[in-house]
Amino acid sequence: xxxxKQRLLNIQANDWEIPQEIDTxxxxxEAMENIGSLDPVLxxxxxxxxxxxxxxxxxxxxxxxxxxxxxxxxxxxxxxEVNADSVFNRAFTVLIVRIIISYHNNIEDFLTEExxxxxxxDVIKYIRSEEDTRGYVAxxxxxxxxxxxxxxxxxxxxxxxxxxxxxxxxxxxxxxxxCISSSVYTHMESExxxxxxxxxxxxxxxxxxxxxxxxRSFEDIEKPSSLPQSQYFLENxxxxxxxxxxxxxxxxxxxxxxxxxxxxxxxxxxxxxxVNPA
Numbered sequence: 001x002x003x004x005k006q007r008l009l010n011i012q013a014n015d016w017e018i019p020q021e022i023d024t025x026x027x028x029x030e031a032m033e034n035i036g037s038l039d040p041v042l043x044x045x046x047x048x049x050x051x052x053x054x055x056x057x058x059x060x061x062x063x064x065x066x067x068x069x070x071x072x073x074x075x076x077x078x079x080x081e082v083n084a085d086s087v088f089n090r091a092f093t094v095l096i097v098r099i100i101i102s103y104h105n106n107i108e109d110f111l112t113e114e115x116x117x118x119x120x121x122d123v124i125k126y127i128r129s130e131e132d133t134r135g136y137v138a139x140x141x142x143x144x145x146x147x148x149x150x151x152x153x154x155x156x157x158x159x160x161x162x163x164x165x166x167x168x169x170x171x172x173x174x175x176x177x178x179c180i181s182s183s184v185y186t187h188m189e190s191e192x193x194x195x196x197x198x199x200x201x202x203x204x205x206x207x208x209x210x211x212x213x214x215x216r217s218f219e220d221i222e223k224p225s226s227l228p229q230s231q232y233f234l235e236n237x238x239x240x241x242x243x244x245x246x247x248x249x250x251x252x253x254x255x256x257x258x259x260x261x262x263x264x265x266x267x268x269x270x271x272x273x274x275v276n277p278a
Contacts, residue, residue, distance in 0.1 A: 002034070002037075002039070002042060004030055004031070004034055004042070005039065005041070005042045005046060008031075008042070008046035008047070008050055009046065011050065012045075012046065012049070016049070016050070016053055018050075018054075018059070024054055024059045024060060025060060025061075025064045027050070027054070028050075028051060028054055028060060028064070028068060029068075029071075031047045031050055031051050032051075032068065032071055032072070032077070032093075032096070034047060035047050035048075035051075035077070035088075035089060035092045035093055035096070036077075036080075036085070036086065036088045036089025036090075036092065036093075037088070038085055038088065038140050040140060040141025040142065041141075043088060043092055043141065044092070044141055044142055047092070048092060048095060051096055051099065052099050055068075055096075055099050055100060055103050056099070056103060056107070058107075062108075062110045065100055065103070065110065066110075066111075066115075068096065068100065069097065069100050069111075069115075069119065072093045072094075072096050072097050072100075073097065073118075073119065073122045077089055077090070077093040078090055078093050078094060078097070078122065078123075078126050079122075079126065082131075085140070087130075087132040087134065087143045087145050088140065088143060090126070090130065090132075090145055091132075091142075091143050091144055091145035091148045091149075092148070094123065094126065094145070094148045094149050094151075094152045095148045095151060095152070097119065097123060097152050098148070098151045098152040098154070098155045101116075101119065101152065101155040101156055101159065102155045104116070104159070105155060105158050105159060109160075113161040116156075116159050116161040116162075117161060117166075119156070120156050120159075120161075120162065120166055123149070123152050123153065123156060124169060124170070124173055126149065127146075127149040127152075127153070127173055127177065128173060128176065130145050130146065130149060131182075132145050133145070133146055133180065133182065133183050133185065133189075135147070135185070135186060135187025135188075135189065136187055144187060144189075146177055146185070146189045146192075146193070147187065147188065147189045147192040147193075149177070150174070150177075150189070150192035150193045150195065150196045151192060151195075151196075153170050153173070153174065153196040153199075154192075154195050154196040154199050156170065157170055157196060157199035157200045157203065158199055158203070162203075162205075163205070164205050164206055167200045167203060167205055167206055168206060168210070168214075170196065170197075170200050171197060171200055171206075171211075171214050172214075174193050174196055174197050175214070175217070175218065175221075177193060178190070178193055178218075178236055178237055178240040179218065179221050179233060179236065179237050180232070180233070180236055181224045181229040181230070181232045181233040181236075182229075182232065183232060184231075184232045184235050184236060185236055185239070190236070190239045190240045190243050191243055193240060194240060194243045194244045194247050195247075197244055198244070198247050198248065198251065201248065201253060201257070202251070202253075208254050208256060208257060211257050212256060212257055212260045215241070215244075215257065215260045215261055215264050216260060216263075216264060218237055218241060218264055218268065219264055219267050219268060221237075223271065234268060234271070234272045237268055238265060238268050238269060238272070241261055241264055241265045241268065242261075242265055244261055245258060245261040245262060245265060248261065
């Protein structure tokens with residue numbers, strides 16, 4: 001058994017209490033070194049949990065958190081070389097970014113505005129470049145890169161440093177990832193993207209008309225003309241629009257936005273019925 005895995009299993013068995021003799025920062029670095037492991041128990045159950053605990057329980061100094069964030073955004077992790085299995089490294093690294101940003105938002109705002117904008121720029125770049133849309137992978141566990149990327153956007157949207165142009169770009173990236181035609185999202189990716197969009201809209205920084213225009217723009221995207229791509233595109237897009245409709249309606253967001261979501265859903269569904277007649 002992997003030595004790190006055994007040590008983390010021992011910590012897990014002790015209710016996640018880390019022995020005092022263990023250097024938490026060195027443990028964090030070792031966890032990051034193995035965050036792309038193909039062992040789902042090590043990667044998801046152990047490494048992700050221990051890093052989350054160390055970050056949120058103030059076991060790492062602010063300088064160590066900065067170093068961990070810089071490491072996460074490096075070519076070793078978020079921008080690592082793309083191959084069949086490197087998605088696990090990227091997908092779980094972006095969750096570490098999300099955890100650190102959430103710590104900044106909710107516990108202690110230790111990052112400067114410039115640092116937040118740098119994280120935002122890198123996360124946007126990463127999500128735009130991520131092409132692996134797999135959710136759960138047999139024997140290897142969760143990849144879920146798009147959902148995890150959405151979680152990072154969700155946290156960034158709540159940063160005080162995010163201004164209107166940043167929030168608008170987050171919405172545009174969400175739209176790009178929703179409207180894919182290479183596959184159908186089947187592991188709740190749409191809901192995670194909806195949460196990110198809801199956080200953007202809930203900031204009340206973007207104008208109501210701007211959000212309405214963004215919703216309407218889903219109708220204007222060039223749609224694939226052949227099957228199964230047209231089916232994939234419409235299923236992904238309709239699922240997102242409808243999920244966002246119910247989320248915003250529940251949160252009592254402005255009626256004009258909700259009405260536009262209803263209209264866009266109807267128009268996309270009409271297009272679907274025209275290209276796929278019964």
